[in-house]
Amino acid sequence: MGRSGVQELRAGLRPGAHGQEIELRFRKGEIIFFQGDRSDGWFEVVSGIVRTCRFHIDGHRQLTGFYYKGDAFGVECGRREAAAEAVTNAILSRHFAAAGELESSSQNHALERALESANQCIFLLGRRNANERVAAFLLIAAERLESPESIPLPMPRSDIADHLGLTIHTVSRTISGFVRRGLIELDGPQMCRIIDVEGLMAVAGEEVEAAIERLHTAGPSSVAVHPRGERL
Amino acid sequence: MGRSGVQELRAGLRPGAHGQEIELRFRKGEIIFFQGDRSDGWFEVVSGIVRTCRFHIDGHRQLTGFYYKGDAFGVECGRREAAAEAVTNAILSRHFAAAGELESSSQNHALERALESANQCIFLLGRRNANERVAAFLLIAAERLESPESIPLPMPRSDIADHLGLTIHTVSRTISGFVRRGLIELDGPQMCRIIDVEGLMAVAGEEVEAAIERLHTAGPSSVAVHPRGERL
DNA sequence: CGAAACCTTGACTTTAATCAAGGTACGTGG
DNA sequence: CCACGTACCTTGATTAAAGTCAAGGTTTCG
Numbered sequence: 078m079g080r081s082g083v084q085e086l087r088a089g090l091r092p093g094a095h096g097q098e099i100e101l102r103f104r105k106g107e108i109i110f111f112q113g114d115r116s117d118g119w120f121e122v123v124s125g126i127v128r129t130c131r132f133h134i135d136g137h138r139q140l141t142g143f144y145y146k147g148d149a150f151g152v153e154c155g156r157r158e159a160a161a162e163a164v165t166n167a168i169l170s171r172h173f174a175a176a177g178e179l180e181s182s183s184q185n186h187a188l189e190r191a192l193e194s195a196n197q198c199i200f201l202l203g204r205r206n207a208n209e210r211v212a213a214f215l216l217i218a219a220e221r222l223e224s225p226e227s228i229p230l231p232m233p234r235s236d237i238a239d240h241l242g243l244t245i246h247t248v249s250r251t252i253s254g255f256v257r258r259g260l261i262e263l264d265g266p267q268m269c270r271i272i273d274v275e276g277l278m279a280v281a282g283e284e285v286e287a288a289i290e291r292l293h294t295a296g297p298s299s300v301a302v303h304p305r306g307e308r309l
Numbered sequence: 310m311g312r313s314g315v316q317e318l319r320a321g322l323r324p325g326a327h328g329q330e331i332e333l334r335f336r337k338g339e340i341i342f343f344q345g346d347r348s349d350g351w352f353e354v355v356s357g358i359v360r361t362c363r364f365h366i367d368g369h370r371q372l373t374g375f376y377y378k379g380d381a382f383g384v385e386c387g388r389r390e391a392a393a394e395a396v397t398n399a400i401l402s403r404h405f406a407a408a409g410e411l412e413s414s415s416q417n418h419a420l421e422r423a424l425e426s427a428n429q430c431i432f433l434l435g436r437r438n439a440n441e442r443v444a445a446f447l448l449i450a451a452e453r454l455e456s457p458e459s460i461p462l463p464m465p466r467s468d469i470a471d472h473l474g475l476t477i478h479t480v481s482r483t484i485s486g487f488v489r490r491g492l493i494e495l496d497g498p499q500m501c502r503i504i505d506v507e508g509l510m511a512v513a514g515e516e517v518e519a520a521i522e523r524l525h526t527a528g529p530s531s532v533a534v535h536p537r538g539e540r541l
Numbered sequence: 542c543g544a545a546a547c548c549t550t551g552a553c554t555t556t557a558a559t560c561a562a563g564g565t566a567c568g569t570g571g
Numbered sequence: 572c573c574a575c576g577t578a579c580c581t582t583g584a585t586t587a588a589a590g591t592c593a594a595g596g597t598t599t600c601g
Contacts, residue, residue, distance in 0.1 A: 131428075131431075131432065131435075133432075133435070133436065133514055134514050135514055137437060139431065139432065139435035141428070141431055152424070153421070153424060153425075153428075154421055158425075158428050159428075184417065185416065185417055185420065188417065188420040188421065188424065189385070189386055189420065191424055192384070192385060192420065192423055192424050192427060193385075193390075195424060195427035195428060195431060196363075196373070196385075196390050196391075196427060198431050199363075199371065199373055199427060199430050199431055199434065200363065200365075200371065202431065202434035202435065202474065203363075203365070203371035203434065203474055204365070205369065205474075205558090206588070206589085207588080207589070233546085233547065233548090234547075234548065234549095235547085242434065242435055242437075243589075243590090244589075244590060244591085245547090245548080245549095246548095246549085246550085246589085246590075246591080247588090247589055247590075249548060249549055249550080250549080250550075250589090252549095253549070253550080265597090265598075266547075266548060266549090266597085266598080267598095282365075282366040282367065437590090438556070438557085439556080439557070465578085465579065465580090466579075466580065466581095467579085475557075475558090476557075476558060476559085477579090477580080477581095478557085478558075478559080478580095478581085478582085479556090479557055479558075481580060481581055481582080482557090482581080482582075484581095485581070485582080497565095497566080498565085498566090498579080498580060498581090
Protein backbone atom coordinates (compact mmCIF):
# COMPACT_ATOMS: atom_id res chain seq x y z
CA MET A 78 0.00 0.00 0.00
CA GLY A 79 2.69 2.42 0.93
CA ARG A 80 4.74 1.52 -2.07
CA SER A 81 2.45 2.90 -4.73
CA GLY A 82 2.32 6.20 -2.91
CA VAL A 83 6.04 6.44 -2.99
CA GLN A 84 6.16 5.71 -6.67
CA GLU A 85 3.69 8.52 -7.26
CA LEU A 86 5.77 10.84 -5.25
CA ARG A 87 8.88 9.83 -7.12
CA ALA A 88 7.10 10.61 -10.35
CA GLY A 89 6.48 14.07 -8.97
CA LEU A 90 10.15 14.96 -8.75
CA ARG A 91 11.23 18.28 -10.16
CA PRO A 92 14.38 18.82 -12.19
CA GLY A 93 17.15 20.47 -10.21
CA ALA A 94 19.95 22.84 -11.04
CA HIS A 95 22.52 20.62 -12.75
CA GLY A 96 20.63 17.91 -14.53
CA GLN A 97 22.59 15.39 -12.43
CA GLU A 98 20.86 16.58 -9.31
CA ILE A 99 17.21 16.70 -8.43
CA GLU A 100 15.49 18.18 -5.44
CA LEU A 101 12.80 16.11 -3.77
CA ARG A 102 10.33 16.78 -0.98
CA PHE A 103 9.15 14.19 1.48
CA ARG A 104 6.57 14.47 4.22
CA LYS A 105 7.08 13.24 7.74
CA GLY A 106 6.97 9.45 7.84
CA GLU A 107 7.25 8.95 4.10
CA ILE A 108 9.50 6.31 2.62
CA ILE A 109 12.35 7.50 0.45
CA PHE A 110 13.39 4.05 -0.67
CA PHE A 111 12.92 0.47 0.49
CA GLN A 112 15.43 -2.04 1.71
CA GLY A 113 16.18 -4.24 -1.28
CA ASP A 114 15.32 -1.61 -3.90
CA ARG A 115 17.74 -1.32 -6.77
CA SER A 116 20.07 1.55 -6.03
CA ASP A 117 20.48 4.23 -8.67
CA GLY A 118 22.06 7.05 -6.72
CA TRP A 119 22.42 8.67 -3.36
CA PHE A 120 20.80 11.55 -1.49
CA GLU A 121 21.91 14.56 0.41
CA VAL A 122 19.77 16.19 3.07
CA VAL A 123 18.92 19.80 2.28
CA SER A 124 16.59 20.22 5.22
CA GLY A 125 14.80 18.01 7.73
CA ILE A 126 15.90 14.68 9.16
CA VAL A 127 16.06 11.24 7.58
CA ARG A 128 16.57 7.80 9.09
CA THR A 129 17.87 4.62 7.50
CA CYS A 130 16.77 1.25 8.84
CA ARG A 131 17.27 -2.43 8.33
CA PHE A 132 15.07 -5.19 9.65
CA HIS A 133 16.05 -8.35 11.41
CA ILE A 134 14.04 -11.43 10.64
CA ASP A 135 11.98 -11.10 13.82
CA GLY A 136 10.75 -7.71 12.61
CA HIS A 137 13.05 -5.95 15.04
CA ARG A 138 14.39 -2.79 13.49
CA GLN A 139 17.92 -1.45 13.42
CA LEU A 140 18.23 2.24 12.60
CA THR A 141 21.61 2.60 11.00
CA GLY A 142 21.66 6.37 11.13
CA PHE A 143 19.96 9.74 11.37
CA TYR A 144 20.89 12.21 8.67
CA TYR A 145 20.79 15.95 9.11
CA LYS A 146 21.35 18.90 6.77
CA GLY A 147 24.41 18.25 4.61
CA ASP A 148 24.61 14.51 5.35
CA ALA A 149 24.65 11.93 2.57
CA PHE A 150 22.85 8.60 2.70
CA GLY A 151 21.91 5.74 0.41
CA VAL A 152 25.34 5.50 -1.18
CA GLU A 153 25.45 1.72 -1.47
CA CYS A 154 25.54 0.12 -4.89
CA GLY A 155 23.45 -2.72 -6.18
CA ARG A 156 20.55 -3.05 -3.78
CA ARG A 157 19.62 -0.86 -0.86
CA GLU A 158 21.07 -2.24 2.35
CA ALA A 159 18.57 -0.26 4.38
CA ALA A 160 15.33 1.59 3.86
CA ALA A 161 15.29 5.37 4.19
CA GLU A 162 12.41 7.34 5.68
CA ALA A 163 11.68 10.96 6.46
CA VAL A 164 11.61 11.60 10.21
CA THR A 165 10.34 15.12 9.61
CA ASN A 166 9.27 16.88 6.47
CA ALA A 167 12.45 16.91 4.44
CA ILE A 168 13.98 18.27 1.28
CA LEU A 169 16.60 16.09 -0.36
CA SER A 170 18.99 16.49 -3.22
CA ARG A 171 19.31 13.39 -5.35
CA HIS A 172 22.52 12.33 -7.10
CA PHE A 173 22.64 9.72 -9.81
CA ALA A 174 25.45 7.23 -9.57
CA ALA A 175 25.89 5.74 -13.03
CA ALA A 176 26.97 9.05 -14.53
CA GLY A 177 30.55 7.96 -15.16
CA GLU A 178 33.93 9.54 -14.58
CA LEU A 179 32.81 13.06 -13.84
CA GLU A 180 30.78 11.92 -10.92
CA SER A 181 33.25 9.49 -9.43
CA SER A 182 35.03 11.93 -7.15
CA SER A 183 31.81 13.18 -5.62
CA GLN A 184 30.57 9.63 -5.27
CA ASN A 185 33.82 8.82 -3.58
CA HIS A 186 33.27 11.63 -1.16
CA ALA A 187 29.73 10.49 -0.47
CA LEU A 188 30.99 6.97 0.16
CA GLU A 189 33.52 8.26 2.63
CA ARG A 190 30.86 10.16 4.50
CA ALA A 191 28.65 7.11 4.54
CA LEU A 192 31.49 5.06 5.96
CA GLU A 193 32.05 7.65 8.66
CA SER A 194 28.39 7.55 9.52
CA ALA A 195 28.47 3.75 9.73
CA ASN A 196 31.49 3.91 12.00
CA GLN A 197 29.70 6.30 14.27
CA CYS A 198 26.82 3.88 14.52
CA ILE A 199 29.22 1.08 15.41
CA PHE A 200 30.78 3.24 18.05
CA LEU A 201 27.40 4.00 19.59
CA LEU A 202 26.35 0.36 19.63
CA GLY A 203 29.73 -0.66 20.99
CA ARG A 204 29.18 1.28 24.19
CA ARG A 205 28.56 -0.88 27.14
CA ASN A 206 25.50 0.56 28.83
CA ALA A 207 22.39 2.62 28.27
CA ASN A 208 23.73 5.77 29.98
CA GLU A 209 26.74 5.91 27.73
CA ARG A 210 24.74 5.30 24.59
CA VAL A 211 22.02 7.84 25.25
CA ALA A 212 24.48 10.49 26.43
CA ALA A 213 26.65 9.96 23.35
CA PHE A 214 23.59 10.09 21.14
CA LEU A 215 22.50 13.43 22.57
CA LEU A 216 25.97 14.90 22.25
CA ILE A 217 26.28 13.72 18.66
CA ALA A 218 22.90 15.17 17.80
CA ALA A 219 23.89 18.49 19.39
CA GLU A 220 27.09 18.55 17.40
CA ARG A 221 25.49 17.63 14.10
CA LEU A 222 22.80 20.24 14.53
CA GLU A 223 25.36 22.84 15.54
CA SER A 224 23.07 23.74 18.38
CA PRO A 225 25.27 23.63 21.43
CA GLU A 226 22.46 23.72 23.96
CA SER A 227 19.11 23.00 22.41
CA ILE A 228 18.50 19.64 20.77
CA PRO A 229 15.26 18.97 18.96
CA LEU A 230 14.35 15.29 19.10
CA PRO A 231 11.59 15.05 16.52
CA MET A 232 12.03 11.30 16.19
CA PRO A 233 9.93 9.10 18.50
CA ARG A 234 11.64 7.35 21.37
CA SER A 235 11.26 4.10 19.47
CA ASP A 236 13.61 5.45 16.80
CA ILE A 237 16.23 6.33 19.36
CA ALA A 238 15.80 2.94 20.97
CA ASP A 239 16.17 1.09 17.67
CA HIS A 240 19.22 3.15 16.87
CA LEU A 241 20.94 2.44 20.17
CA GLY A 242 19.89 -1.18 20.56
CA LEU A 243 17.71 -0.44 23.60
CA THR A 244 13.99 -0.44 24.37
CA ILE A 245 11.87 2.71 24.55
CA HIS A 246 11.52 2.08 28.28
CA THR A 247 15.23 2.12 28.88
CA VAL A 248 15.65 5.21 26.69
CA SER A 249 12.91 6.99 28.56
CA ARG A 250 14.21 6.01 31.98
CA THR A 251 17.73 6.99 31.02
CA ILE A 252 16.65 10.42 29.82
CA SER A 253 14.59 10.88 32.99
CA GLY A 254 17.68 9.96 34.95
CA PHE A 255 19.70 12.64 33.21
CA VAL A 256 17.01 15.19 34.02
CA ARG A 257 17.01 14.09 37.66
CA ARG A 258 20.78 14.46 37.80
CA GLY A 259 20.59 17.94 36.32
CA LEU A 260 22.46 17.07 33.14
CA ILE A 261 19.65 18.03 30.78
CA GLU A 262 16.16 19.52 30.80
CA LEU A 263 13.18 18.75 28.62
CA ASP A 264 10.69 21.20 27.10
CA GLY A 265 8.27 18.49 26.19
CA PRO A 266 9.52 15.12 25.04
CA GLN A 267 10.80 16.46 21.73
CA MET A 268 12.98 19.31 22.90
CA CYS A 269 16.02 18.76 25.04
CA ARG A 270 18.36 21.34 26.54
CA ILE A 271 21.81 20.35 27.73
CA ILE A 272 22.50 21.91 31.11
CA ASP A 273 25.80 20.30 31.97
CA VAL A 274 27.81 19.44 28.87
CA GLU A 275 30.85 18.37 30.85
CA GLY A 276 28.77 16.07 32.97
CA LEU A 277 27.05 14.56 29.96
CA MET A 278 30.39 13.97 28.27
CA ALA A 279 31.65 12.29 31.40
CA VAL A 280 28.67 9.95 31.30
CA ALA A 281 29.14 9.29 27.58
CA GLY A 282 32.77 8.45 28.14
CA GLU A 283 31.81 6.39 31.13
CA GLU A 284 31.65 7.39 34.75
CA VAL A 285 34.99 8.46 36.11
CA GLU A 286 35.30 5.73 38.69
CA ALA A 287 34.74 2.99 36.17
CA ALA A 288 37.43 4.41 33.90
CA ILE A 289 39.94 4.54 36.72
CA GLU A 290 39.07 1.04 37.76
CA ARG A 291 39.89 -0.12 34.27
CA LEU A 292 43.25 1.57 34.18
CA HIS A 293 44.23 -0.43 37.23
CA THR A 294 43.50 -3.59 35.31
CA ALA A 295 46.86 -3.11 33.62
CA GLY A 296 45.73 -2.38 30.09
CA PRO A 297 43.82 -5.34 28.71
CA SER A 298 44.25 -3.71 25.34
CA SER A 299 48.01 -3.90 25.15
CA VAL A 300 47.85 -7.50 26.18
CA ALA A 301 45.29 -8.24 23.54
CA VAL A 302 47.38 -6.54 20.90
CA HIS A 303 50.37 -8.79 21.41
CA PRO A 304 48.72 -11.93 22.62
CA ARG A 305 51.91 -13.87 22.92
CA GLY A 306 54.45 -11.14 23.42
CA GLU A 307 55.45 -11.59 19.80
CA ARG A 308 58.66 -9.73 19.16
CA LEU A 309 59.02 -7.79 15.96
CA MET B 310 57.74 -0.32 21.69
CA GLY B 311 55.62 -1.90 19.02
CA ARG B 312 55.74 1.13 16.82
CA SER B 313 59.42 1.05 15.98
CA GLY B 314 59.09 -2.57 15.07
CA VAL B 315 56.28 -1.74 12.72
CA GLN B 316 58.25 1.02 11.09
CA GLU B 317 61.10 -1.38 10.52
CA LEU B 318 58.78 -3.81 8.99
CA ARG B 319 57.28 -1.18 6.79
CA ALA B 320 60.75 -0.31 5.59
CA GLY B 321 61.16 -3.93 4.67
CA LEU B 322 58.34 -3.90 2.16
CA ARG B 323 58.99 -5.40 -1.21
CA PRO B 324 57.81 -3.93 -4.50
CA GLY B 325 54.82 -5.78 -5.93
CA ALA B 326 53.66 -6.47 -9.43
CA HIS B 327 52.21 -3.14 -10.57
CA GLY B 328 54.19 -0.46 -8.85
CA GLN B 329 50.91 0.75 -7.30
CA GLU B 330 50.69 -2.37 -5.21
CA ILE B 331 53.04 -3.78 -2.64
CA GLU B 332 52.96 -7.06 -0.81
CA LEU B 333 53.60 -7.01 2.92
CA ARG B 334 54.02 -9.72 5.52
CA PHE B 335 52.92 -9.42 9.11
CA ARG B 336 53.34 -11.86 11.94
CA LYS B 337 50.61 -12.83 14.34
CA GLY B 338 49.83 -9.99 16.71
CA GLU B 339 51.70 -7.32 14.79
CA ILE B 340 50.21 -3.91 14.25
CA ILE B 341 49.57 -2.90 10.65
CA PHE B 342 48.65 0.69 11.46
CA PHE B 343 47.54 2.67 14.47
CA GLN B 344 44.31 4.49 15.12
CA GLY B 345 45.02 8.14 14.29
CA ASP B 346 47.81 7.42 11.80
CA ARG B 347 47.68 9.41 8.60
CA SER B 348 46.06 7.26 5.96
CA ASP B 349 47.89 6.81 2.67
CA GLY B 350 46.15 3.84 1.16
CA TRP B 351 44.24 0.69 1.86
CA PHE B 352 45.02 -3.00 2.16
CA GLU B 353 43.72 -6.22 0.78
CA VAL B 354 44.17 -9.52 2.56
CA VAL B 355 46.09 -12.05 0.50
CA SER B 356 46.26 -14.64 3.26
CA GLY B 357 45.68 -14.77 7.00
CA ILE B 358 43.25 -12.78 9.12
CA VAL B 359 43.30 -9.14 10.17
CA ARG B 360 41.25 -7.24 12.74
CA THR B 361 40.49 -3.55 12.96
CA CYS B 362 39.80 -1.96 16.33
CA ARG B 363 38.90 1.31 17.91
CA PHE B 364 39.28 2.23 21.54
CA HIS B 365 36.78 3.94 23.77
CA ILE B 366 38.03 6.44 26.34
CA ASP B 367 37.94 3.84 29.09
CA GLY B 368 40.30 1.57 27.16
CA HIS B 369 37.46 -0.72 26.19
CA ARG B 370 38.03 -2.04 22.69
CA GLN B 371 35.61 -2.28 19.79
CA LEU B 372 36.65 -4.60 16.99
CA THR B 373 35.05 -3.19 13.88
CA GLY B 374 35.78 -6.19 11.72
CA PHE B 375 37.70 -9.32 10.85
CA TYR B 376 39.11 -9.45 7.36
CA TYR B 377 39.77 -12.65 5.45
CA LYS B 378 41.36 -13.44 2.09
CA GLY B 379 40.14 -10.97 -0.51
CA ASP B 380 38.70 -8.48 1.98
CA ALA B 381 39.73 -4.81 1.94
CA PHE B 382 40.33 -2.71 5.04
CA GLY B 383 41.77 0.65 5.99
CA VAL B 384 39.98 2.50 3.21
CA GLU B 385 39.22 5.64 5.22
CA CYS B 386 40.81 8.92 4.20
CA GLY B 387 42.58 11.41 6.39
CA ARG B 388 43.35 9.63 9.61
CA ARG B 389 42.85 5.99 10.51
CA GLU B 390 39.52 5.50 12.23
CA ALA B 391 40.71 2.24 13.70
CA ALA B 392 43.94 0.38 14.24
CA ALA B 393 44.62 -2.78 12.23
CA GLU B 394 46.39 -5.83 13.59
CA ALA B 395 47.29 -9.26 12.28
CA VAL B 396 45.28 -11.96 14.02
CA THR B 397 47.40 -14.64 12.36
CA ASN B 398 50.47 -14.39 10.20
CA ALA B 399 49.21 -12.52 7.20
CA ILE B 400 50.18 -11.38 3.75
CA LEU B 401 48.63 -8.14 2.59
CA SER B 402 48.56 -6.25 -0.65
CA ARG B 403 48.87 -2.53 -0.19
CA HIS B 404 47.17 0.03 -2.44
CA PHE B 405 48.09 3.68 -2.49
CA ALA B 406 45.21 6.08 -2.56
CA ALA B 407 46.57 9.29 -4.03
CA ALA B 408 47.38 7.68 -7.35
CA GLY B 409 44.80 9.64 -9.33
CA GLU B 410 42.16 8.77 -11.86
CA LEU B 411 43.28 5.30 -12.78
CA GLU B 412 42.94 4.15 -9.22
CA SER B 413 39.68 5.83 -8.39
CA SER B 414 37.40 3.07 -9.58
CA SER B 415 39.24 0.47 -7.55
CA GLN B 416 39.23 2.77 -4.55
CA ASN B 417 35.54 3.15 -5.06
CA HIS B 418 35.15 -0.57 -5.03
CA ALA B 419 37.24 -0.86 -1.88
CA LEU B 420 35.12 1.81 -0.20
CA GLU B 421 31.98 -0.07 -1.08
CA ARG B 422 33.35 -3.25 0.41
CA ALA B 423 34.38 -1.37 3.52
CA LEU B 424 30.89 0.03 3.84
CA GLU B 425 29.43 -3.43 3.50
CA SER B 426 31.73 -4.67 6.19
CA ALA B 427 30.73 -1.81 8.49
CA ASN B 428 27.08 -2.59 7.88
CA GLN B 429 27.65 -6.18 8.77
CA CYS B 430 29.22 -5.09 12.03
CA ILE B 431 26.21 -2.90 12.78
CA PHE B 432 23.91 -5.78 12.05
CA LEU B 433 25.82 -8.02 14.44
CA LEU B 434 25.81 -5.46 17.23
CA GLY B 435 22.16 -4.70 16.59
CA ARG B 436 21.12 -8.21 17.52
CA ARG B 437 19.35 -8.44 20.80
CA ASN B 438 21.10 -11.22 22.68
CA ALA B 439 24.29 -13.19 22.99
CA ASN B 440 22.97 -16.32 21.28
CA GLU B 441 21.98 -14.44 18.17
CA ARG B 442 25.23 -12.56 17.98
CA VAL B 443 27.52 -15.53 18.43
CA ALA B 444 25.53 -17.73 16.06
CA ALA B 445 25.53 -15.02 13.42
CA PHE B 446 29.23 -14.49 13.92
CA LEU B 447 29.97 -18.16 13.36
CA LEU B 448 27.79 -18.33 10.28
CA ILE B 449 29.40 -15.24 8.81
CA ALA B 450 32.86 -16.63 9.47
CA ALA B 451 31.88 -19.90 7.79
CA GLU B 452 30.56 -18.04 4.78
CA ARG B 453 33.55 -15.75 4.46
CA LEU B 454 35.96 -18.64 4.70
CA GLU B 455 33.95 -20.65 2.23
CA SER B 456 34.27 -23.57 4.59
CA PRO B 457 30.73 -24.77 5.04
CA GLU B 458 31.46 -26.97 8.02
CA SER B 459 34.82 -26.26 9.57
CA ILE B 460 35.50 -22.84 11.03
CA PRO B 461 38.95 -21.99 12.33
CA LEU B 462 38.74 -19.43 15.14
CA PRO B 463 42.35 -18.34 15.47
CA MET B 464 41.39 -15.13 17.26
CA PRO B 465 41.17 -15.26 21.05
CA ARG B 466 37.75 -15.19 22.68
CA SER B 467 38.46 -11.64 23.77
CA ASP B 468 38.51 -10.59 20.12
CA ILE B 469 35.16 -12.19 19.48
CA ALA B 470 33.80 -10.60 22.63
CA ASP B 471 35.02 -7.14 21.69
CA HIS B 472 33.58 -7.58 18.23
CA LEU B 473 30.15 -8.61 19.47
CA GLY B 474 29.93 -6.25 22.44
CA LEU B 475 30.00 -9.10 24.96
CA THR B 476 32.45 -10.39 27.55
CA ILE B 477 34.69 -13.39 27.05
CA HIS B 478 32.66 -15.19 29.69
CA THR B 479 29.43 -14.76 27.81
CA VAL B 480 31.05 -15.76 24.52
CA SER B 481 32.49 -18.87 26.11
CA ARG B 482 29.24 -19.83 27.82
CA THR B 483 27.28 -19.24 24.64
CA ILE B 484 29.59 -21.42 22.59
CA SER B 485 29.43 -24.12 25.25
CA GLY B 486 25.68 -23.87 25.10
CA PHE B 487 25.71 -24.46 21.33
CA VAL B 488 27.89 -27.53 21.85
CA ARG B 489 25.52 -28.82 24.51
CA ARG B 490 22.59 -28.34 22.15
CA GLY B 491 24.38 -30.22 19.39
CA LEU B 492 24.59 -27.25 17.05
CA ILE B 493 28.36 -27.24 16.82
CA GLU B 494 31.40 -29.18 18.00
CA LEU B 495 34.83 -27.97 19.02
CA ASP B 496 38.19 -29.54 18.20
CA GLY B 497 40.00 -27.43 20.72
CA PRO B 498 38.93 -23.86 21.32
CA GLN B 499 40.21 -22.68 17.95
CA MET B 500 38.48 -25.08 15.65
CA CYS B 501 34.73 -25.23 15.35
CA ARG B 502 32.59 -27.57 13.28
CA ILE B 503 29.00 -26.74 12.50
CA ILE B 504 26.82 -29.79 13.04
CA ASP B 505 23.40 -28.30 12.54
CA VAL B 506 23.50 -25.36 10.16
CA GLU B 507 19.74 -25.00 10.08
CA GLY B 508 19.57 -24.91 13.84
CA LEU B 509 22.33 -22.38 14.08
CA MET B 510 20.64 -20.18 11.52
CA ALA B 511 17.41 -20.41 13.46
CA VAL B 512 19.26 -19.23 16.56
CA ALA B 513 20.91 -16.43 14.63
CA GLY B 514 17.44 -15.28 13.70
CA GLU B 515 18.52 -15.09 10.13
CA GLU B 516 16.86 -17.94 8.34
CA VAL B 517 17.35 -18.79 4.72
CA GLU B 518 14.47 -16.49 3.93
CA ALA B 519 16.51 -13.56 5.15
CA ALA B 520 17.85 -12.85 1.72
CA ILE B 521 14.37 -13.13 0.31
CA GLU B 522 12.95 -10.97 3.05
CA ARG B 523 15.35 -8.26 2.01
CA LEU B 524 14.00 -8.28 -1.50
CA HIS B 525 10.40 -7.47 -0.60
CA THR B 526 10.55 -5.70 2.70
CA ALA B 527 7.40 -3.73 2.13
CA GLY B 528 5.35 -5.58 4.73
CA PRO B 529 6.73 -5.12 8.24
CA SER B 530 8.42 -1.82 7.49
CA SER B 531 5.31 -0.02 6.40
CA VAL B 532 3.95 -0.22 9.92
CA ALA B 533 7.01 1.28 11.50
CA VAL B 534 7.37 3.60 8.57
CA HIS B 535 4.06 5.34 8.94
CA PRO B 536 3.84 5.97 12.64
CA ARG B 537 0.86 8.21 12.21
CA GLY B 538 -0.79 6.52 9.29
CA GLU B 539 0.40 9.36 7.10
CA ARG B 540 -1.30 9.16 3.78
CA LEU B 541 0.67 9.88 0.66
C1' DC C 542 -14.25 16.44 23.79
C1' DG C 543 -12.44 12.18 22.30
C1' DA C 544 -9.17 9.27 20.06
C1' DA C 545 -4.66 7.94 18.74
C1' DA C 546 -0.01 7.96 19.25
C1' DC C 547 3.44 8.52 22.18
C1' DC C 548 5.86 8.91 26.68
C1' DT C 549 6.78 7.73 31.50
C1' DT C 550 6.99 4.96 35.49
C1' DG C 551 6.54 0.92 38.73
C1' DA C 552 7.01 -4.08 39.71
C1' DC C 553 9.01 -8.13 38.29
C1' DT C 554 11.92 -11.26 35.30
C1' DT C 555 15.58 -12.33 32.36
C1' DT C 556 20.13 -11.65 30.68
C1' DA C 557 24.69 -10.63 30.79
C1' DA C 558 28.49 -8.61 33.64
C1' DT C 559 31.31 -9.25 37.49
C1' DC C 560 33.79 -11.85 40.91
C1' DA C 561 36.31 -15.88 41.70
C1' DA C 562 38.41 -20.13 40.84
C1' DG C 563 40.25 -23.85 38.12
C1' DG C 564 41.57 -26.03 33.86
C1' DT C 565 44.01 -26.46 29.29
C1' DA C 566 47.39 -25.66 25.63
C1' DC C 567 51.88 -24.44 24.56
C1' DG C 568 56.49 -22.71 24.56
C1' DT C 569 60.87 -22.31 27.39
C1' DG C 570 64.56 -23.71 29.97
C1' DG C 571 66.50 -26.98 33.21
C1' DC D 572 61.97 -35.21 28.70
C1' DC D 573 59.56 -32.90 32.21
C1' DA D 574 58.58 -28.86 35.19
C1' DC D 575 57.14 -24.39 34.94
C1' DG D 576 55.09 -20.12 33.44
C1' DT D 577 52.06 -17.63 30.63
C1' DA D 578 48.25 -16.86 28.07
C1' DC D 579 43.94 -18.42 27.22
C1' DC D 580 39.51 -20.82 28.09
C1' DT D 581 35.67 -22.51 30.90
C1' DT D 582 32.49 -22.61 34.59
C1' DG D 583 29.96 -21.51 39.04
C1' DA D 584 27.94 -17.99 42.16
C1' DT D 585 26.48 -13.47 42.68
C1' DT D 586 25.20 -8.81 41.26
C1' DA D 587 23.84 -5.25 38.18
C1' DA D 588 21.46 -3.86 34.10
C1' DA D 589 18.11 -3.91 30.81
C1' DG D 590 13.90 -6.24 29.11
C1' DT D 591 9.05 -7.36 29.91
C1' DC D 592 4.51 -6.71 31.73
C1' DA D 593 1.23 -3.49 33.09
C1' DA D 594 -0.79 0.76 33.91
C1' DG D 595 -1.51 5.51 33.61
C1' DG D 596 -0.21 10.22 31.82
C1' DT D 597 0.70 13.64 28.03
C1' DT D 598 0.48 15.70 23.60
C1' DT D 599 -1.66 16.47 19.42
C1' DC D 600 -5.14 16.75 16.28
C1' DG D 601 -9.58 16.22 14.26
